[in-house]
Amino acid sequence: MMKILAPTDFSACAADALDYALQLAAAFGEAEVTLLHTYEVQSNAGMFVSVRDFMRRDAEEQLKELINKHRPAVKPGVSLHARVINGDTVPMITELARAEGFSLIVMGTKGASGLREVFIGSTANAVLTRSAVPVLAVPEGYHFAPIRQIAFAVDGEGIGRAEVTLPLRQIARAFEAPVLVYHQAESRQDDGIDPSVDIFLDGVPHSFHYELDEGPVLDSINAFVVDTGAELLAMLRRKRGFLETVFHTSATTKEVFQSTVPLLVLQE
Numbered sequence: 001m002m003k004i005l006a007p008t009d010f011s012a013c014a015a016d017a018l019d020y021a022l023q024l025a026a027a028f029g030e031a032e033v034t035l036l037h038t039y040e041v042q043s044n045a046g047m048f049v050s051v052r053d054f055m056r057r058d059a060e061e062q063l064k065e066l067i068n069k070h071r072p073a074v075k076p077g078v079s080l081h082a083r084v085i086n087g088d089t090v091p092m093i094t095e096l097a098r099a100e101g102f103s104l105i106v107m108g109t110k111g112a113s114g115l116r117e118v119f120i121g122s123t124a125n126a127v128l129t130r131s132a133v134p135v136l137a138v139p140e141g142y143h144f145a146p147i148r149q150i151a152f153a154v155d156g157e158g159i160g161r162a163e164v165t166l167p168l169r170q171i172a173r174a175f176e177a178p179v180l181v182y183h184q185a186e187s188r189q190d191d192g193i194d195p196s197v198d199i200f201l202d203g204v205p206h207s208f209h210y211e212l213d214e215g216p217v218l219d220s221i222n223a224f225v226v227d228t229g230a231e232l233l234a235m236l237r238r239k240r241g242f243l244e245t246v247f248h249t250s251a252t253t254k255e256v257f258q259s260t261v262p263l264l265v266l267q268e
Helices: 010-027 044-072 089-099 116-120 123-130 162-175 195-199 217-228 244-253
Strands: 002-007 031-038 078-086 104-109 135-139 150-153 179-185 206-212 232-237 263-265
Touching: 002 089, 002 263, 010 031, 010 044, 010 135, 031 044, 044 078, 044 116, 044 162, 078 089, 078 179, 089 104, 089 123, 089 135, 104 123, 123 135, 162 232, 162 263, 179 217, 195 206, 195 244, 206 217
Parallel strands: 002 031, 002 104, 031 078, 104 135, 150 179, 150 232, 179 206, 232 263
Antiparallel strands: 135 263
16 A cells, blocks of 8 residues: 655645645555644753643644545545654654655645755755655645656666665556656767666556757756656656766756656655
8 A cells, every 4th residue: 555644834835745645645546645744842841841732732733624624635545644743854754754664755845946946955855865765746836637647867877676666656557657768868978778777667658768968967857848748757866876966966056957847756
């Protein structure tokens, strides 16, 4: 069964992400969605006990309202639960996801520049770079659209385990969506797409797309997503890998990642 963790700070972008998570869960047929809100009170002094209690009760009330609001969107086979935890947001999200065997973290990103926030420093960025569980980042204002095609941007390195691509394959099967594997070659000496990508996409329709381009890789990926009309972009994150380079480049040069479709980050 697919287990989805949906962190929320009760913002509009978190609500967008919850809508997306519920639509995703409905496509799987059998899934569990857990809303998570974290809060933190720095001091353990007695005077702060009442503050912690108030924050917890307030969060529980807001979660109850949120669940009631979204209850009509919960399809048969899908369950919706809520958790409130006292602690630092990023460690709480990543540790809970790992410890309780969640399949996917679905979270919203703020800002008018699509997924730019993911690459230049944010809660979403921190979760993506620390989580052992795949993360799906939903841009603020994005309204769920059935996934008909998935763009999968890869470098020239291989994939070591079938588990890495499992969420991608599960989503592709649930929506009967082909995976369009995209690779930007910066020279004619480029070795292209590693054969392991083909192996670990076995069982889902997929095709390979190459482009010889010395320009910025983000521009090429954005253009490919737009040209194909893909409703989801997937990338692979590994230490010192392709996506890690993109994260570093964007954080240091403020290069804008303009994609306005959700981003699925797989963890090697």
